[in-house]
Amino acid sequence: MSRTVFLAASAAALFAASTVSADVIAQWTFETSVPVTAGPHAAEGGALAASSFASGFHGDLTTIYSNPVGNGSAESFSSDKWAIGDYYQFSTSTSNYTGITITWDQTRSNTGPATFDLIASTDGFATSTVLLADYVVLPNGGTGTTGAWSSTGAPKLEYRFGPVAGGAGLDSQATVSFRMVNKVTPGGTAGTNRVDNVTIEGTFVPAPSSAALIGLAGLVASRRRRA
Ligand SMILES: [Ca+2]
Ligand SMILES: [Ca+2]
Numbered sequence: 467m468s469r470t471v472f473l474a475a476s477a478a479a480l481f482a483a484s485t486v487s488a489d490v491i492a493q494w495t496f497e498t499s500v501p502v503t504a505g506p507h508a509a510e511g512g513a514l515a516a517s518s519f520a521s522g523f524h525g526d527l528t529t530i531y532s533n534p535v536g537n538g539s540a541e542s543f544s545s546d547k548w549a550i551g552d553y554y555q556f557s558t559s560t561s562n563y564t565g566i567t568i569t570w571d572q573t574r575s576n577t578g579p580a581t582f583d584l585i586a587s588t589d590g591f592a593t594s595t596v597l598l599a600d601y602v603v604l605p606n607g608g609t610g611t612t613g614a615w616s617s618t619g620a621p622k623l624e625y626r627f628g629p630v631a632g633g634a635g636l637d638s639q640a641t642v643s644f645r646m647v648n649k650v651t652p653g654g655t656a657g658t659n660r661v662d663n664v665t666i667e668g669t670f671v672p673a674p675s676s677a678a679l680i681g682l683a684g685l686v687a688s689r690r691r692r693a
Contacts, residue, residue: 488565488667492518492558496541496662500533507543509558512666518558520664525549526655536662537571538621544660548579548652556664557643563668566636568597568644569628570664573606573615577653580605582646586632588639597630600649603659621663629667642666 492512499507499520506519522531526547536542543554560566574580584598585591604625607614611624636642646661 487669488567489513489563489670490665491560491563491566491668492556492666494520494543494556494662494664495539496533496536496543497539499543500541501531501543502533503531504529504545505531512558513670514559514561514563518556518666521555521557522553523555524552532658534658534660535615535617537573537615537625538617538619539662540617542615542660542662544658546578546658547655548648548657548659550648550651553645553647554661555643555645556666557641558666560636560639560642560666560668562638562671562673564634564637564671566632566642566666566668567629568632568664568666569626569630570646571615571621571625571662572603572627572646572659573625574603574659575657576605576608577657578605578659579603579648579650579652579657581649583649584627584630584644584646586636586642586644588636588642590641591643591645594645595633595635597632597644598627601627615662626663637668638671 490512491514492509495510498510501507505521509515509518522545524545524547529545529547532544533541534544580603581600583596585594585596587594604611612622
């Protein structure tokens with residue numbers, strides 16, 4: 467095999483390997499941020515964690531943000547005083563990633579809001595897409611669950627949503643934001659809703675310019691050997 471062919475084959479193998487499985491772009495466990503404010507809270511993990519942040523938005527500015535026990539961990543991101551339209555937001559870059567998905571755990575107190583939409587935007591919500599409409603959040607430890615969220619043991623999967631596919635419009639964008647938006651008036655202002663283990667994933671694809679440079683480097687190396 468000539469060197470040129472070998473390098474081309476290597477580049478193809480590299481590309482194939484990089485497209486086999488999804489990578490974590492950003493993940494919030496809240497174990498480091500331990501929220502006591504609306505945010506922004508940095509992502510605890512993921513390839514683009516440095517450009518990723520979580521926030522809460524409530525119309526009632528006396529909303530209390532807190533960090534009760536997570537789903538199989540010590541911390542989560544919680545808030546009270548929910549009104550229709552209030553939301554949690556998770557933003558990241560998806561530069562050089564395709565096939566964007568989001569997965570998360572969510573629960574509520576008995577009087578916390580139970581119905582949400584998952585929406586996404588790449589332009590600060592000037593325009594947005596509904597990815598999951600009117601999804602139902604189970605009460606923590608209530609009917610239909612295997613028990614309440616706990617700091618020990620594996621996450622209880624009945625509280626897990628996703629992976630929800632974002633669609634091609636979210637591929638390789640400077641900023642992608644997801645919101646979990648409350649759709650209902652809760653049983654009371656003391657009612658809480660919380661999230662944990664929020665994970666945005668995608669498949670890394672080298673930019674076309676990078677792939678072209680790999681090919682060019684191979685060609686140059688081949689010609690230098692012949693010279
Ligand atoms: Ca956690
Ligand atoms: Ca805590």
